[in-house]
Amino acid sequence: MRLRDLCQVDHLGLKVLTGHDLLDRRVRGVTTTDLIEPGRFLKPAELVLTELTWHDGPESAGRFVAALVEARAAALCSGTALKVPPADLVDACAGAGLPLLALGVEVSFGALTEYVLRALIEEYGSAPSRPYGPRRRLASTLVDGGSLSKVVTTVAGELDVPCWVLSATGRVVVGSQPLPEGAGERLAQAFLSARFLPGTAPQPDGTVLSVFPVSKGAAHRIANWFLAYAGEQVRVGGEHEDLVVELAALVALERSRLEAAHRIERRVLDQLLTLLASGDANLPGVVSRLHTLHIETEHGLLAVALAVEGIDRAGEVGVAVLDELLRPLAPGVATAVDGQAVALVPLAGNTATELTTHLLAGAATLEAGLGDARITIGVSSVTNGPAALSSLIEEARHARTLAELGEGRVSAITGADVSSHRSLIAAIPGELRRSFRTRLLGPLEEYDAAHQTDLLETLETFLEESGAWAATADRLHVHVNTLRYRLRRIEELTGRSLTSLDERVDFLLALRMR
Numbered sequence: 001m002r003l004r005d006l007c008q009v010d011h012l013g014l015k016v017l018t019g020h021d022l023l024d025r026r027v028r029g030v031t032t033t034d035l036i037e038p039g040r041f042l043k044p045a046e047l048v049l050t051e052l053t054w055h056d057g058p059e060s061a062g063r064f065v066a067a068l069v070e071a072r073a074a075a076l077c078s079g080t081a082l083k084v085p086p087a088d089l090v091d092a093c094a095g096a097g098l099p100l101l102a103l104g105v106e107v108s109f110g111a112l113t114e115y116v117l118r119a120l121i122e123e124y125g126s127a128p129s130r131p132y133g134p135r136r137r138l139a140s141t142l143v144d145g146g147s148l149s150k151v152v153t154t155v156a157g158e159l160d161v162p163c164w165v166l167s168a169t170g171r172v173v174v175g176s177q178p179l180p181e182g183a184g185e186r187l188a189q190a191f192l193s194a195r196f197l198p199g200t201a202p203q204p205d206g207t208v209l210s211v212f213p214v215s216k217g218a219a220h221r222i223a224n225w226f227l228a229y230a231g232e233q234v235r236v237g238g239e240h241e242d243l244v245v246e247l248a249a250l251v252a253l254e255r256s257r258l259e260a261a262h263r264i265e266r267r268v269l270d271q272l273l274t275l276l277a278s279g280d281a282n283l284p285g286v287v288s289r290l291h292t293l294h295i296e297t298e299h300g301l302l303a304v305a306l307a308v309e310g311i312d313r314a315g316e317v318g319v320a321v322l323d324e325l326l327r328p329l330a331p332g333v334a335t336a337v338d339g340q341a342v343a344l345v346p347l348a349g350n351t352a353t354e355l356t357t358h359l360l361a362g363a364a365t366l367e368a369g370l371g372d373a374r375i376t377i378g379v380s381s382v383t384n385g386p387a388a389l390s391s392l393i394e395e396a397r398h399a400r401t402l403a404e405l406g407e408g409r410v411s412a413i414t415g416a417d418v419s420s421h422r423s424l425i426a427a428i429p430g431e432l433r434r435s436f437r438t439r440l441l442g443p444l445e446e447y448d449a450a451h452q453t454d455l456l457e458t459l460e461t462f463l464e465e466s467g468a469w470a471a472t473a474d475r476l477h478v479h480v481n482t483l484r485y486r487l488r489r490i491e492e493l494t495g496r497s498l499t500s501l502d503e504r505v506d507f508l509l510a511l512r513m514r
Contacts, residue, residue: 001026001027001028001116001119001120002023002024002025002026002027003022003023003024003025003026003027003047003074003075003099003101004023004024006027006047006115006116007023007101009115011107012103012104012107012111012112012115013103013104013107014077014101014102014103014104015101015102015104016099016100016101017085017090017093017100017101017102018090018094018098018099018100019075019093019097019098019099019100022075022097022099023099025045025074025075025099026045026074027045027047027074027075027116028043028044028045028046028074028120029043029045029046029047029120030046030047030048030049030112030113030116030117031043031046031047031048031049031249031253032048032049032050032109032113032253032256032257033048033049033050033249033252033253033256034050034051034052034053034054034256034259035054035215035252036054036060036064036067037063037064037067038064038067038068038071039067039068039070039071041215041245041248041249041252042067042071042073043071044071044072044073045072045073045074046071046073047073047074047075047077047116048068048073048075048076048077049077049079049103049109049112049113050064050076050077050078050079051079051109051256051260052078052079052085052086052089053259053263055086055089057088058088058091058092061086061088061089061091061092062088062092064089064092065089065092065093065096065098066096068098069096069097069098073098074099075098075099075100075101076098076099076100076101077100077101077102077103077112078100078101078102079103079109084102085100085102147174148165148173148174148250148251148254149174149175151250151251152164152165152174152175152176152247153176155176155243155244155247156176156177156229157176158243159229159231159243159244161229161230161231162175162176162177162229162230163176163227163230163247164176164179164187164227164228164229165214165225165226165228165251166184166187166188166191166225166226166227167188167225167324167327168188168191168192168222168223168224168225168226168324168365168366168369169188169324169325169362169365169366170184170185170186170187170188170365171184171324171327171328171362172184173225180203183203185365186201186203187201187209187211187226187228188365188366188368189201189365190209190211191211191213191221191226191228191369192221192222192365192368192369193368194211197211197213197226198210198211198212198213199211201228207230208230208231209228209229209230209231210228210229210230210231211226211227211228212226212228212229212244212248213226213227213248214226214227214248214251214252214255215248215252215255220308220311220312220313220317220369221369222308222317222321222366222369222370223316223317223320223321223324225251225252225255227244227247227248227251229244262323262333265293265333266319266333266334266335268289268292268293269289269293269333269334269335269343269344270335271289272286272289272290272293272344272389273335273337273342273393275289276389276390276393277390283386283387286386286389287386290344290386293333293344295344296346296348297346297383297384297385297386299347299348299349299384300346300347300352300382300383300384301344301345301346301347301382301383301384301389301392302344302345302347302352302355302379302380302381302382302392302396303342303343303344303345303379303380303389303392303395303396304322304326304334304342304345304359304377304378304379304380304396305340305341305342305378305393305396305399305400306321306322306325306334306341306342306343306375306376306377306378306400307339307340307341307375307400307404308321308373308374308375309373309374309375309376309404310371310372310373311373314339315336315339315340315341316336318334318336318339318340318341319334319335319336319341321341321363321375322334322341322343323341323343324362325358325359325362325363326343326345326359329350329354329355329358330345330346330347330348330350330355330358337397340397340400342393342396342397344389344392344393347382352379352381352382352414355379356379356412356414359377359379359412360377360410360412363375363377363410363412364410366410367409367410370409373409374408374409374410374411375409375410375411376400376403376404376406376410376411376412377400377403377410377411377412378395378396378398378399378400378401378402378403378412378413378414379396379399379412379413379414380392380393380395380396380399380414381395399413399414400413433513434513436509436510436513437510437511437513440494440496440506440507440510441456441494441507441510441511443493443494444456444459444490444493444494447489447493453486454476454486455486455489455490455493457476458472458476458483458486458487458490459487459490459507459511460511461476462483462498463504463507463508463511467498467504469483469484
């Protein structure tokens, strides 16, 4: 198929913007991408479709077009998000000698992709030769109404090994069979911590699973998906390398389609947040937008704010990470506000504690890929009505700001923490917190280490039981006389009295200062 033939198909409505003298170029494939540098996933003579979500000015246009020229793409076709492609993209294509086509606003990428694939299959027959055979087989599965799960199952059959698509938290998106218990977390750790990809992840039973990135040009690894399959990694130039690369490209395509749907929801959420921030939020306008987003308040609603500190494109990555962390327990939609991600989350039968635990567990998995970066999370209290949404969002953002003062790669503050001593502790500089803890509890830690005792645990349990002797002894499985001896030893080593309320408070605060 030649570009000229494609441009003459009436129902596609393609308009040639640059490269009028290059329409005799042959098209041997089609791919959709919104990566700023998609060259790794392109084949020569492909028609590249893009919705331009990567575009943020002339520099990005130059980078994108350069990658397509280096990969020897047949042409670029801009998507339906914009009626007219930006002038800097037109100039970049004209200067690089790359044909640029514009797709009619009434025609979808799916329709264009289906037409091209069917034309190529008809042109080359049912068994085209490499390197385009695998792509046409797999892409035809999608075009013919097949799901991503069916595509993965098809590749698993070709490779003759199980195959999965996972998120960076270890969540299985689709798979050819169930993943063994605990394997998702292990694979995520291997993917996030690998110095180079593809990589391998040895399993407890002695088998090996391999990991392969879905989008090499993703903003950050913690926001990416990856492939996993049984056995050693596919060798460069090996007979199955092309199949795995094509699967990764198709998974990236499917994810970009999901992202396109999310962008529509984000626009509605942006409208809602703007309305709330204006101070003139009318209740019908708020309720209508909540309804559009399928956010119900009757079972409770809370806000979550998240930021990824210390990386490029932090806002974009934060939104992708928060979207992922909310799944599958509490699907929601996140958007970027002042460099951080914000989401309104219906509890939908879950408790706020369950949701927070779910968020932190997913964020903890991502620690392996953070390097010097950090994730800070703020979770608001719960409301059952739309009237309090503005204060709810501010509470979540304030909680996240306090979380910045915490330590560790992942730090979180909840609405309950904001109204407790935890927010006061978080506001104290780390060095001062450590100094306070060491002065008060250092003698106990040293004594426990030297004598293999449990004075620190005894103190913490005693305070948690509000000074109740019997309950403390029962929890520690010791006699009350043993407990009495331990508490006297604590008082001797610290020079503090456990009968004093003020000094009990000091001990409690010191135990909370990590």
